[in-house]
Amino acid sequence: MPNAPRLRLVLGDQLNLNISSLRDADPSHDLILMCELSVEATYVRHHKQKLVLVLSAMRHFAKQLKEEGFKVRYLRLDDTENSGSFTAEIEKILSSSDCRHCVMTEPGEYRLKLQFEQWQQAHPEYTLEVREDDRFLCRHEEFRQWTEGRKQLRMEYFYRWMRRRYKLLMDGEQPVGGNWNLDAQNRNPLPDTQRPPKPVRFPPDRITQEVIDLVEDRFHNHFGDLHEFGWGVTAAHAKEALDSFIRERLPLFGDYQDAMRAGDPWLYHSHLSVYINLGLLDPMQAIRAAEAAYESGSAPLNAVEGFIRQILGWREFVRGLYWLWMPDYPRLNYLQADRPLPGFYWDAKTDMHCLQQCIQDTHKHAYAHHIQRLMVLGNFALLAGIDPTAVNEWYLLVYADAYEWVELPNVHGMILYADGGALASKPYAAGGAYINRMSNYCTRCRYDVKQKTGTNACPFNYLYWHFLERNINLLRHNPRMALAYRNLERMKEELREETNRSAQIFLQQLD
Ligand SMILES: Cc1cc2nc3c(=O)[nH]c(=O)nc-3n(C[C@H](O)[C@H](O)[C@H](O)COP(=O)(O)OP(=O)(O)OC[C@H]3O[C@@H](n4cnc5c(N)ncnc54)[C@H](O)[C@@H]3O)c2cc1C
Ligand code: SF4
Structure with missing residues (x-):
């Protein structure tokens, strides 16, 4: 039915206006649901900075949605009516309105996928439409097809296939410069005199500060320190971090990719994984920005190829394998390792x-x-x-x-x-x-x-x-x-x- 109202569920790592669950959302009809859940914060005792990052980014995203004219039902951790479960919240809304249809983008974890499937089976009176997460550059079916007939699944061959598909750093059918992988040039130690630029950090605004207080109060026994919290929490922050990386760090990213220095984990890395994984930064945007830096001559090939390989190759490859091998994968223990984690x-x-x-x-x-x-x-x-x-x-x-x-x-x-x-x-x-x-x-x-x-x-x-x-x-x-x-x-x-x-x-x- 055209224009029938839809409930749209947005999970905490899906903070993107173009995500498949929101792409056809209609501000005049649809309701967007976002929930901060205690169980998600504690099923493992996440680092305090991770909790602040995700909760603050969610709150900023909900604010942005409202500014764009959407109706948003946002449940905070400490709201008294928060039931503590995604499916209970969906059910509450569907059972008390004319809407029977909830749209979501598939969750990134098997555990949650199962939860939603079980709920749908138990509630055939409602429709839970789960859409593919096309923030990733290789769809499940495409990855499965790539694996077919291969005795071994190796990142290097997947990466070459992805480079050809997306025509990235290609000269016709061949890689630009003649080599697919320039890792051999990327293994330099960092000279003592080399001073990497300071990373981009974002001082907490009012919303982030509120979340910092909440996390200090409710999750004080979790691992981690909050004093140096400086992660960005919006798409604009993520774009600023990307621009600064391309300008200041990318040219030496390759050379010092494997180097380590006491007291400095930032070096010439991009620090973009947090933003890409949350949905605040599109992986292809990061890839294209690096490619443009190569084409304009502001970054060398070993840096740009190395960076693109991490996102187009490794990131997509591990994600493909995760969905291919779950749920049995975590139970494997080939080397029979059983020593407890040292304190x-x-x-x-x-x-x-x-x-x-x-x-x-x-x-x-x-x-x-x-x-x-x-x-x-x-x-x-x-x-x-x-x-x-x-x-x-x-x-x-x-x-x-x-x-x-x-x-x-x-x-x-x-x-x-x-x-x-x-x-x-x-x-x-x-x-x-x-x-x-x-x-x-x-x-x-x-x-x-x-x-x-x-x-x-x-x-x-x-x-x-x-x-x-x-x-x-x-x-x-x-x-x-x-x-x-x-x-x-x-x-x-x-x-x-x-x-x-x-x-x-x-x-x-x-x-
Ligand atoms: C044991 C172990 C655990 C890891 N756990 C995570 C994790 O939980 N989440 C996570 O995003 N990455 C993980 N990685 C991959 C990688 O270490 C991080 O993505 C990277 O350190 C993030 O920092 P950066 O953004 O500065 O990365 P950069 O060095 O600047 O790399 C650029 C981007 O490439 C991607 N990338 C690079 N290597 C990998 C990889 N092996 N797998 C997937 N993406 C990759 C990331 O999106 C990263 O932002 C893990 C690696 C190892 C060895
Ligand atoms: S344990 Fe000490 S000596 Fe050995 S690798 Fe680490 S820092 Fe070096």
């Missing part, structure tokens, strides 16, 4: 300076860049054999950009190899030498990165070999691990025993 992941009380710094950055900003997440925090969890469920929960709650569709494949597949190599072709395991090469962490560490065994040796060194020993039957056959195992076998028996002993002592103390 220092919460309070940063460890002598390992690299871990201490990355955890402090995370606590202070709800942010750490990719290599900190992968090669320090993640590498340690892999080498120490920490239970994937505990590691997943930690990553899901500590980062402001974390939602299960992106967190789970990165943690379960990329860092923990819990899927036995379905996502990554080999475990990202490394000793202290890698961290020493890419950072200045080791210069102020109580451990010696050059020592291999004993109480002063860098724990990453003996844990690396112990990891290989422990998992020999599971990893030896992997051709990409052949060199590592050849090196292990060449090791003198005495040193091999000493390495294992050092690792065992360390792990016992950890327990």
Whole structure:
């Protein structure tokens, strides 16, 4: 029926006027529903900055919708009539009006998808129309088709396919410059003299300050610090962050993409994931802005290709895999890792300076860049054999950009190899030498990165070999691990025993 009123549900990470649920919304008929739910804030105890970011961005978005003439029913966390459930709120409205039809964009988490499906089954008298989330650049069906007939799903081939589809950095059928991937140029440590520009931060306005007070009051026992809250909470903020990245950081993004420096997680990264994941910034807008910088000569190809690969390649790839492999994926534990998460992941009380710094950055900003997440925090969890469920929960709650569709494949597949190599072709395991090469962490560490065994040796060194020993039957056959195992076998028996002993002592103390 034309012009029949519709209820439009907008979830907290769908803050975009062009989202599929709102695209045909009619301000004169339709009602938009937005809910702050206690259960969403606490199903894992999210970092306080993440709570402020999402709640404040939701409130700003609702304000914008009202200014555009829409009727909005907005339930705050502390509203007395807030039932605490999306479906109960939908039902309340549908049962008390002429409207029988609710439109929403599909949720980003399997858990919520199931909730809505179950409600629809129980309530055939209403229609819940769930539309595809076309903020993503690869639709579910397209991704499924791409996977068909492939023995292995590898990001690199998906990325090339996406580049061709979107004609990005292409010269006819070939990549501009002749190479698809310029990562080999992007592995430079940051010289001491190099001073990255300050990141764009946004001082809290009245709405954000109100939410900060609310979060301090209701969620004071959650992880994280609120003092340095400076995330943007509107699409205009996100655009400003994008413009500043393109102007000031993109030219060196590639060169220093893998570098780490004590006390500075921002470096030349974009800090845009929070905005893209919330809906405040369109991923293609970020990609096109980087491409334009290359075309105008203001950023080199290694930077622009590297940045585009992260969004067009990795981001879309992990999202495709999440929906392909849920709900069984989180239950996989290929390496049978079962050690509890060490307490220092919460309070940063460890002598390992690299871990201490990355955890402090995370606590202070709800942010750490990719290599900190992968090669320090993640590498340690892999080498120490920490239970994937505990590691997943930690990553899901500590980062402001974390939602299960992106967190789970990165943690379960990329860092923990819990899927036995379905996502990554080999475990990202490394000793202290890698961290020493890419950072200045080791210069102020109580451990010696050059020592291999004993109480002063860098724990990453003996844990690396112990990891290989422990998992020999599971990893030896992997051709990409052949060199590592050849090196292990060449090791003198005495040193091999000493390495294992050092690792065992360390792990016992950890327990
Ligand atoms: C263990 C682990 C957990 C992670 N958890 C998350 C998460 O919960 N949420 C999240 O958005 N990203 C996650 N990532 C990916 C990546 O670390 C972050 O996207 C990035 O650090 C965000 O900072 P940035 O915006 O400055 O990124 P930049 O370094 O500037 O990269 C540009 C953009 O590329 C995208 N991107 C880059 N790498 C990835 C990736 N591996 N997967 C998906 N998108 C990517 C992001 O949108 C990012 O904004 C995780 C990576 C690892 C190794
Ligand atoms: S010596 Fe080892 S533990 Fe210490 S900072 Fe370097 S890599 Fe980390």
